[in-house]
Every structure is written in structure tokens, then in C-alpha cells.
Amino acid sequence: MAKKKIVFVINYFYPDLASTGQLMTELCTELQKDFDITVIAAQPGYAGETTKSNKRFEIDKLEDIKIVRIRLPRVDKTSKASRIKYIIAYFLYAIIALLKEKNLNIIYTISQPPVLGGLIGTIGKLFKKSKHLYNIQDFNPEQAAAVNYSNKLIFEVARKIDKINCQFADKVVVVGNDMAQTLKDRFSNKGKLPPYEVINNWTNEKEIVPLGKENMQVNNFIIKHNLKNKFVVMYSGNIGLYYDLENLIKVTKEFKHIDNLAFVFIGEGAVKQKLQDFTTENNISNVLFLPYQSKDFIKYSLNVADLHLVVNQKGIKGVSVPSKIYGVMAAGKPILGVLEQGSEAQRLIEESDCGKVVEPQDYSNVIKTILYFYKMDGSKLTEIGLNGREYLEKKLKKETSINKYREVLKTL
Numbered sequence: 001m002a003k004k005k006i007v008f009v010i011n012y013f014y015p016d017l018a019s020t021g022q023l024m025t026e027l028c029t030e031l032q033k034d035f036d037i038t039v040i041a042a043q044p045g046y047a048g049e050t051t052k053s054n055k056r057f058e059i060d061k062l063e064d065i066k067i068v069r070i071r072l073p074r075v076d077k078t079s080k081a082s083r084i085k086y087i088i089a090y091f092l093y094a095i096i097a098l099l100k101e102k103n104l105n106i107i108y109t110i111s112q113p114p115v116l117g118g119l120i121g122t123i124g125k126l127f128k129k130s131k132h133l134y135n136i137q138d139f140n141p142e143q144a145a146a147v148n149y150s151n152k153l154i155f156e157v158a159r160k161i162d163k164i165n166c167q168f169a170d171k172v173v174v175v176g177n178d179m180a181q182t183l184k185d186r187f188s189n190k191g192k193l194p195p196y197e198v199i200n201n202w203t204n205e206k207e208i209v210p211l212g213k214e215n216m217q218v219n220n221f222i223i224k225h226n227l228k229n230k231f232v233v234m235y236s237g238n239i240g241l242y243y244d245l246e247n248l249i250k251v252t253k254e255f256k257h258i259d260n261l262a263f264v265f266i267g268e269g270a271v272k273q274k275l276q277d278f279t280t281e282n283n284i285s286n287v288l289f290l291p292y293q294s295k296d297f298i299k300y301s302l303n304v305a306d307l308h309l310v311v312n313q314k315g316i317k318g319v320s321v322p323s324k325i326y327g328v329m330a331a332g333k334p335i336l337g338v339l340e341q342g343s344e345a346q347r348l349i350e351e352s353d354c355g356k357v358v359e360p361q362d363y364s365n366v367i368k369t370i371l372y373f374y375k376m377d378g379s380k381l382t383e384i385g386l387n388g389r390e391y392l393e394k395k396l397k398k399e400t401s402i403n404k405y406r407e408v409l410k411t412l
Contacts, residue, residue, distance in 0.1 A: 002036075003034065003035050003036040004035050004036065004105040004106060004409070004410075005035070005036040005037075005038070005101075005103055005104045005105050005106070006031075006035045006036070006037055006038070006104070006105065006106045006107075006108055006409065007037075007038045007039075007040060007098060007101050007104050007106070007107050007108070007124075008024060008028060008037065008038070008039045008040065008041075008108045008109075009040045009041075009094050009097075009098055009107065009108070009109045009110075009117070009120050009121065009124070010024045010039060010040070010041055010108070010109070010110050010112075011041055011042055011090060011094075011110070011112050011113065011117070012024065012041060012042065012112070013025055013028075013039050013041035013067065014062055015044055015295075016041075016042075016044045017292045017294075017295065018238075019201075019237065019238070019323045019324065020110060020112060020137055020323075021041075022295060023201055023202070023323065024039075024110070025062075026202075026204065026398065026402070027402060027405060028062075028065050029062070029063060029065065030402045030406075031402070031405070031406060031409070032063060032064045032065055033064075034406060034409075034410070035409065037064070037065045037066070038065070038066045038067075038068065038101060038104075039062075039065055039066070039067045039068070040067075040068045040070070040094055040097045040098060041067060041068070041069060041070070042069070042070050042072050042090055043058070043069045043070065043071050043072065054071070055071060056070065056071050056093065057069070057070060057071075057093075057097055058071070068097045070090065070093045070094065070097060072086055072089050072090055072093070073085055073086055073089055074086075077240070077268075077269060077270040078270050078273070087113040087114075087116060090113060090116075091113065091116040091119070091120065094120050095120055095123055095124070098120065098124045098128070099124070099127060099128070101128075104128055104130050105130055105131065105412075106130060106131045106132070106133060106409060106412055107120075107121045107124045107125060107128065107130050107131070107132045107133070108121075108132075108133045108135065108409075109121035109124075109132070109133075109134055109135070110134075110135045110136075110137050111134075111135070111136045111137050111138050111139070111140060111162075112137065112138070114138070114140030114141065114143070114144065114158070115140055115141065115158045115161050115162045115165070118134050118136075118162055118165030118166070118169070119161060119162075119165055121133075121134055121165065121169065122164065122165050122168050122169075125168065125170075131170040131171075131412040132168065132169045132170055132171075133169065133170065133171045133172075133173060133408065133409065133412060134165055134166065134169035134171070134172050134173070135172075135173045135175075136166075136172060136173065136174050136175070136179065136183070137175060137201075137320070138319060138320040139162075139179065139182050139183075139318070139319040139320070140158065140162065141154065141155045141158040141159055141162070142159075142182070142318075142319045143242060143316065143319045143320055145315075146242065146313055146314070146315030146316050146319060159186075163186055163187075163191065166183065166186065166187075166194050167191060167192070167194055169194055170195070170412055171194075171195050171196065171197060171408055171412060172194050172195070172196040172197075173196065173197050173198075173199050173405075173408065174196060174197075174198055174199075175198070175199065175200060175201050175321050175323075175344075176198065176200070176318075176321040176343075176344030176345075177198055177344060177347070178317055178318040178321075178342060178343050178344045178347075179198075179318055179319070179320075179321065179344070180196065180198050181318055182318035182319060183196055185318075197404065197408055199401050199404045199405060199408075200321075200326075200396055200400075200401050201321065201323040201326060201401070202326055202396060202397070202398040202400075202401045202402075203323075203326040203327045203329075203330045203392075203398065204330075204398050205330045205392055205393065205396075205397060205398060206398075207299055208298065208299045208302060208327055208330040208331055209299070209330065209331070209332075209389075210303065210331055210332030210333075210385070210386065210389055211299070211300065211303040211331070212303075213303075213304070215300070215303065217297070217300040218300050218303050218304055221300060221301060221304050222304055225264070225288055225290070227262055227264070227288075227304065229260060230260050230261060230262045230286075231260060231261045231262070231306045231307070231373075231374050232262050232263075232264055232304055232305045232306050232307070233261070233262070233263045233264070233305070233306070233307045233308075233309065233336075233370060234263075234264045234265075234266065234302075234304065234305035234307070234308050234309065235263075235264070235265045235266070235267070235308070235309040235311070236265075236266040236267060236293075236298075236301065236302060236305075236308070236324060236327075236328075237266075237267050237322070237324040238267055238268070238269045239265060239267045239268060239269030239270075239271055239272040239275065240269035240270050240271065241269075241270050241271065241313075242312065242313050242316055242320065243311045243312060243313055243322075244311065244312075244313045244314070244338070244360055244361065245265075245271055245275060245311070246271045246274045246275065246278075247361070247363070248309075248311060248338065248363070248366065249274075249275045249278050249279070249287075250278065250363065251363055251366050251367050251370070252279065252284050252286075252287050253282055253284060254367050255286065255370070256282070256283075256284045256285070256286060258286070258374075259286070261286060261374060262286045262287070262288060263286065263287045263288065264287075264288045264290065264304070264305070265287070265288070265289050265290070266290045266291070266292065266293060266301060267291075267292055268291060268292060272289065275289070276289055298327065299331070302327055302328060302330075302331040302333065303331050303333070305331075305333050306333070306334070306373070306381060307333070307334050307335075307336055307370070307373045307374075307381075308324075308328040308333050308334070308335050308336070309335075309336055309338065310322050310324060310325045310328060310335050310336070310337045310338075310339065310345055310349075311337070311338035311339070311360070312338070312339055312340070312343065312345070312360065313360060314340065314359075314360040314361055316340070316343070316360075317339075317340035317341075317342055317343040318342075318343070321343075321344045321345055322345055325337075325345050325348060325349075326392065326396060328388065329348070329352065329354060329388035329389060329391065329392040329396070330389060330392055331385075331389075332382075332385040332386045332388060332389035333385045333388070334354060334355045334373060334381055334384045334385045334388075335349055335354055335355030335356075335388065336355060336356055336358065336366070336369050336370065336373065337349045337355060337356070337357040337358070338357075338358050338359075338360050338362075338366060339357055339358075339359075339360065340359065340360060341357075341359070348391070348396075349388075351391065352387050352388050352390070352391030352392075353384070353387045354384055354385060354387045354388030354391065355384060355388070356369050356372070356373075
């Protein structure tokens with residue numbers, strides 16, 4: 001019996017370092033025995049990589065997965081015009097690539113780029129007479145509105161388009177229970193709620209495991225970056241628009257004179273320069289900025305931290321789930337969550353007892369909570385972190401989420 005053909009239109013894919021790219025790569029590789037998989041994605045560039053290819057569409061291969069890579073204009077994440085140019089180019093070329101595919105059964109799209117990711121699936125379904133699974137990683141335009149990144153007219157138009165995307169999808173997948181409520185709210189006044197499923201994101205819990213600072217790779221990182229005998233507060237991920245990092249960085253000023261405490265920010269993004277400028281202007285020497293670490297090294301860099309920051313901007317509850325939480329829980333490290341009550345990440349921290357949660361924009365409480373963990377006995381700190389690992393192993397395994405996707409796709 002021939003396998004169902006699924007075309008994943010997902011923007012980021014191996015070897016891109018974007019969290020969604022890593023998730024989709026793992027999903028596709030795990031499903032390749034069950035389905036005939038083609039991926040349509042941009043040439044790698046999330047972390048500033050450059051490509052030598054001059055072809056608009058280049059065919060690549062990862063194991064049994066066919067990849068159609070699209071060459072796109074280089075994006076400056078600090079420029080709204082540059083972002084728009086990139087998004088429109090991706091949208092148009094992704095549709096062209098999708099329409100060229102033959103004999104497909106299912107189109108799988110995600111909510112990136114905002115709204116247009118889902119619209120690719122809606123248009124593809126219409127022309128290819130296929131099924132469409134719409135995976136909403138972030139609700140937009142709600143996410144953009146939370147940080148005042150869109151005007152009212154654009155918001156209303158974009159929201160209506162994305163509502164249509166949801167209505168015409170054969171299945172909507174959201175990544176948190178709070179996001180399921182947002183989907184319901186979209187259809188509370190008018191329109192039938194589309195069939196949906198809640199499937200958590202994940203990390204590879206077999207790759208990322210708790211490691212002590214005596215581990216050779218962890219220790220080498222500590223020595224290289226002058227973190228020996230220091231309490232390390234780490235943020236690892238996208239240093240972008242939706243996390244209030246440009247304000248949270250100001251709390252580091254309260255710790256500038258504590259020699260054995262260091263803040264480490266790992267990643268890239270639209271507000272990284274603002275964070276660096278603040279520390280320079282205020283002569284704060286115990287804040288370190290590093291680029292994205294390779295996928296193979298993340299299992300070590302996450303274990304360098306004594307405390308991890310998992311944060312979201314106010315208004316993001318029900319709109320997005322910071323997927324970095326799964327990696328931190330897998331590494332068995334305590335979490336300071338700057339998150340709204342009732343959000344998915346807040347629920348995970350509270351249920352697992354792997355950290356503390358502070359409301360967004362409550363900066364004085366952020367300072368108090370960092371000091372609380374800084375003064376904590378080392379064995380207690382370890383115990384709190386391992387609570388998260390134990391919870392992850394019971395309820396948030398990679399295999400569990402991927403099996404849910406497998407069953408959903410088989411039923412379409």
C-alpha cells in the first residue's frame with residue numbers, strides 16, 4: 001500500500017537553529033517511515049547563516065525526506081520593512097513550490113510567517129484538493145498586538161484571514177491548553193469551532209539530560225567564559241520582540257556588584273543590540289552575550305546554568321508557549337518564569353514544582369526571586385531542578401507528542 005504523501009511547508013528546517021525548525025526536523029524524521037514526506041523551507045539563515053546557492057529552488061535530501069529549499073532575501077530582524085519583504089517573498093515562492101508538487105494527500109503548515117503560513121495551506125488545499133493540518137505555534141496577529149507591532153486595521157484584517165485558515169483546515173493543532181482557549185474564543189460569537197488537538201512541543205529528553213558542572217564539556221564552557229564558581233542565570237533562545245527582554249535586562253543593574261553571579265544570554269534576535277547597549281552604558285561587566293550554540297552543544301550549555309529564565313511579554317498568555325521550557329526541564333535546572341497566571345508554561349512550572357513564577361513587568365519581584373535562588377542551598381537547588389526532569393519524563397516525552405501527530409495525520 002502506497003504511503004500518504006505529506007508536504008510540510010514550514011519555513012525553518014534542518015540545519016536551521018530556530019526552535020520550530022528543530023521541532024519540525026525531529027517530527028519529519030520520526031514520521032518518514034509512515035509517510036512520504038516533502039519539506040518546503042527557506043535556505044538556512046535564522047542565525048545569520050549565508051548560502052552559496054543562486055538557485056531560487058534547490059532540491060536537497062535528509063534521509064528519506066525530500067527538501068525544497070527556497071532562496072530568499074536576507075532579513076534584518078531589527079527592520080520591519082526587511083521582515084515584510086522576507087515574509088512576502090517566502091509566501092509567494094512557497095506557494096509556487098507547493099503547487100508544483102504532485103499527488104499529495106496532506107499539506108502541513110505552521111503559523112509562520114504570521115497568518116500567511118496558514119494561508120499557504122488554505123490556498124494549497126483549494127488548488128490541490130488535499131487535506132490541511134494547520135499547526136499554530138503562535139497566534140497572530142494577537143502576538144504582534146501584544147507588543148504593539150501592528151495597527152488596528154491590519155490586526156482586524158489579519159485576524160479574519162487567520163480565522164478563515166482555521167475554519168478551512170481539516171485539523172488545527174495548538175501547543176498548549178491556554179492556546180486551545182484562544183481558538184475557542186475566536187469562534188465564540190460566530191462560526192463553527194474547527195476540529196482541534198492540543199499537542200505539546202518537546203525536546204529530545206534522551207539527548208538533553210542533567211549534567212553536573214564537573215562534566216568535561218560543561219566545565220570547558222565555564223572556564224572558557226570565566227564562569228568558574230559563579231551562580232549563572234541564563235536565558236537561552238530567541239532574543240526577540242515578544243519577551244520584554246529590553247526591560248528585563250535592567251534588573252542586571254541590581255547585581256552588577258555581585259562578583260560571583262553572572263547573567264548569560266545565548267541567542268540572537270531583534271532586541272539583542274539594545275540589551276548589549278544597556279550593559280555597556282551602565283558599565284555592567286557580569287552580563288555575557290553569546291551566539292546560538294550548535295544543536296549538538298545545547299545539551300552542555302543548558303547545564304551551565306544554575307537558574308534559567310523562561311519569559312514572555314504581558315499579553316502573550318494563550319498566544320504562544322516558550323518552547324525553551326522543555327529543554328530546561330530536560331536538563332533538570334530550576335526555572336524563574338516571568339509568565340502570566342494561567343499560561344501553559346506557568347502551569348508546567350507550578351505542577352512540576354521546578355521553579356518560581358513572577359508576573360510580567362513585576363521587575364522588583366524578578367530581582368527578589370533571583371536573590372532567593374542565589375542564596376539557596378545547592379542541594380535544594382538541584383532538587384527543584386530535577387523535579388522538572390521527573391515531570392517531563394512522566395508527561396512530556398518527545399515520543400508521546402510525535403505519536404499524537406502520527407495518529408492525527410493517519411486519520412486525515
